[in-house]
Amino acid sequence: MPTPAARRHPGLGPAAGALLLAFAGCAEPQALAANPNPPVPALPADPQPLPPVSAVALVWQPAHYDWTGATYQYVAGRYIAQAGHTRWADGWWSLDGARWVWVPAHWAG
Numbered sequence: 001m002p003t004p005a006a007r008r009h010p011g012l013g014p015a016a017g018a019l020l021l022a023f024a025g026c027a028e029p030q031a032l033a034a035n036p037n038p039p040v041p042a043l044p045a046d047p048q049p050l051p052p053v054s055a056v057a058l059v060w061q062p063a064h065y066d067w068t069g070a071t072y073q074y075v076a077g078r079y080i081a082q083a084g085h086t087r088w089a090d091g092w093w094s095l096d097g098a099r100w101v102w103v104p105a106h107w108a109g
Contacts, residue, residue, distance in 0.1 A: 064105035
């Protein structure tokens with residue numbers, strides 16, 4: 001009967017499966033550096049009003065927080081010219097090597 005590893009990886013023979021099982025617990029998980037910055041606050045209710053009359057296509061840019069380097073600054077939602085904007089991405093903290101960096105809210109696409 002094939003080993004569990006060989007069943008998951010049908011191209012592996014019994015010897016390779018045994019090696020996978022033998023080394024499966026050897027790698028220690030690397031601890032992520034704790035983010036020293038405060039978490040992003042919850043957004044307050046920001047109802048989306050009807051769009052204004054405009055000659056150009058408009059898209060709603062949701063409310064979000066910007067990081068000032070010391071605190072979060074609330075930016076209310078608003079309509080902006082669509083101009084190719086298709087998908088909104090809220091800001092987030094990202095681990096870059098050994099330091100945390102703020103990725104601002106932006107249009108992705």
